[in-house]
Amino acid sequence: MADDVSSLVAAAGEGQARAVARLISLVEDRSPKLREVSAALAASSGRAHVVGITGSPGVGKSTSTSALVAHLRSTGRRVGVLAVDPTSPFTGGALLGDRIRMQDHATDTGVYIRSMASRGHLGGLSASAPQALRVFDVAGCDVVLVETVGVGQSEIEIAGIADTTVVLLAPGMGDGIQAAKAGILEIGDIFSVNKADRDGANTTRRELRSVLSMTTHGDDAHRWKPAIVMTVATTGEGIEELVTQIDAHRDHLAASGELDRRRLARARREIEALALTEVQERFSHLSGHADLDDLARQVVDGGTDPFAAADRLVEQL
Ligand code: GDP
Numbered sequence: 001m002a003d004d005v006s007s008l009v010a011a012a013g014e015g016q017a018r019a020v021a022r023l024i025s026l027v028e029d030r031s032p033k034l035r036e037v038s039a040a041l042a043a044s045s046g047r048a049h050v051v052g053i054t055g056s057p058g059v060g061k062s063t064s065t066s067a068l069v070a071h072l073r074s075t076g077r078r079v080g081v082l083a084v085d086p087t088s089p090f091t092g093g094a095l096l097g098d099r100i101r102m103q104d105h106a107t108d109t110g111v112y113i114r115s116m117a118s119r120g121h122l123g124g125l126s127a128s129a130p131q132a133l134r135v136f137d138v139a140g141c142d143v144v145l146v147e148t149v150g151v152g153q154s155e156i157e158i159a160g161i162a163d164t165t166v167v168l169l170a171p172g173m174g175d176g177i178q179a180a181k182a183g184i185l186e187i188g189d190i191f192s193v194n195k196a197d198r199d200g201a202n203t204t205r206r207e208l209r210s211v212l213s214m215t216t217h218g219d220d221a222h223r224w225k226p227a228i229v230m231t232v233a234t235t236g237e238g239i240e241e242l243v244t245q246i247d248a249h250r251d252h253l254a255a256s257g258e259l260d261r262r263r264l265a266r267a268r269r270e271i272e273a274l275a276l277t278e279v280q281e282r283f284s285h286l287s288g289h290a291d292l293d294d295l296a297r298q299v300v301d302g303g304t305d306p307f308a309a310a311d312r313l314v315e316q317l
Contacts, residue, residue, distance in 0.1 A: 005033055009040045012139045015078075017112060020139045024114050027131040034131075041134040046263065048080065048137045049250050052162030053147040054155045054184065059168045060194040063233035064242075065147045069111055071239050072143055080136030080144040083115040084125060084158070112139060115149070125157045130270045133161070143246075159187035160269055163262055164249045166190045166242070169208065171200030185211060188226050190245045196230040196238060205230065224252050282317045291316065 005026075011019035026037050053061050053068075065081060072079045116132060129146065136144045146162055148155050159165045167188035172195070191212075193205050205228055212226055227245040231238035253259035295309040 005036045005040050009037075009138060012135060015109065015139055017109065020112050020135055021114065023135045023138075024116070024132045027135065028116055028128060038131060041131065041138060044134040044137040046137060048133065048141045048144045049246075050133055050144050050146060050161065050163045051246055052158040052165040053145055053168065054158050054165065054187070055168030055170075055194075056173060059170045059173060060231075060233045061147050061168055062149070064168060064192065064194060064231065064239070065145050067231075067233050067236050067239045068145060068243065070236070071243050073108060073110055075243075077142040078110045078140050079112070080133075080139070080141040081111070081113040082129065082132055082136070082144060082146045083113075083149050084129065084146060085115055085117050085149040112136060112141065125161060129161050130266065156183050156187060161266060163253060163259060164189050164246055166192055166246065168192045168194050169204055170195040171198050171204045186215065189224060189249050190242070191226060191228045192231050192238075192242055193228060194231045194233050197232045197235075201230060224249060224256075224258075279317060283313075 008019045008023050008026075012023055023037060023041075025031075026033050031037070051068075053065055055061055062083075065083075069079050069081065114132065116128060133144055133146075146158055148158055165187050167184055167190070169191060170193070185208075191208055193201055193208065195201065208228055212228075227248070229238055229242045229245055231242055233239070250259075253262065292313065295304070295313060298304045299306050299309050
């Protein structure tokens with residue numbers, strides 16, 4: 001397929017899966033065409049509801065994602081899936097096909113599935129994921145599910161990218177709520193207690209309720225109260241209710257003005273991440289530079305202090 005950006009964007013706009021995949025690759029690989037792609041995507045509508053799916057490994061994220069896709073498709077919605085793997089330098093469909101158990105959806109033209117390896121990406125998820133989300137948006141997706149595959153900071157970072165964050169918990173994974181990562185309970189708009197077919201699911205729900213009631217959500221009656229849904233992702237039980245809550249949260253965000261605030265915050269982080277990346281890249285050209293060696297010598301010899309030296313370096317960027 002030719003890499004003529006405007007034809008690719010036009011083809012993606014007609015829903016062609018290969019064009020969607022190609023555009024996301026261009027974004028992910030930081031291709032020389034990245035700026036051109038970004039400009040061509042700038043007018044994307046922002047229609048797609050971005051839903052982050054996060055939680056500890058083994059909790060059932062990929063099974064739930066697959067079940068969510070099936071349910072959303074049954075209601076006629078177009079769905080994008082972006083699986084972010086912060087631990088892997090690899091990318092591409094094969095890995096994801098295995099991982100997300102998406103074979104059921106492989107021939108469905110209303111589903112776009114992509115993985116994104118974020119390790120080593122300058123600027124991290126904040127810089128790379130939003131462009132991919134715009135590609136899904138251009139392709140007419142109603143909902144984009146962003147799932148973390150690996151572990152690490154991306155589980156929290158995902159909340160900065162999503163409109164709605166679903167945190168998955170499961171019984172029998174260490175000490176229930178105690179096992180949940182620090183910070184993960186604060187980011188949930190919706191909690192899914194998955195593996196509800198297992199012993200301890202009600203205990204997990206009870207503990208979660210009590211922890212959530214302690215966190216101050218303000219007494220503003222218009223504030224969203226995090227919802228708790230019991231699911232069995234392997235059978236699809238509870239998935240309809242999960243979608244109902246996801247939709248309710250979206251309606252709440254739109255009605256309260258919070259959707260706009262979250263998207264502004266996302267754009268701000270994206271700009272910051274890109275600007276810092278640019279500075280880092282310019283710096284990397286400088287770092288082997290004689291000027292830096294010279295400044296280092298002056299600092300070691302006591303001729304200048306490191307702050308003054310840093311100022312001089314920044315001036316040259
Ligand atoms: P992830 O690492 O969070 O993506 O978790 P997976 O979706 O890969 O699921 C981990 C394991 O838990 C798999 O063997 C799933 O079949 C199983 N699993 C997922 N959801 C459920 C559930 O609701 N009930 C039970 N019993 N097993 C589940």
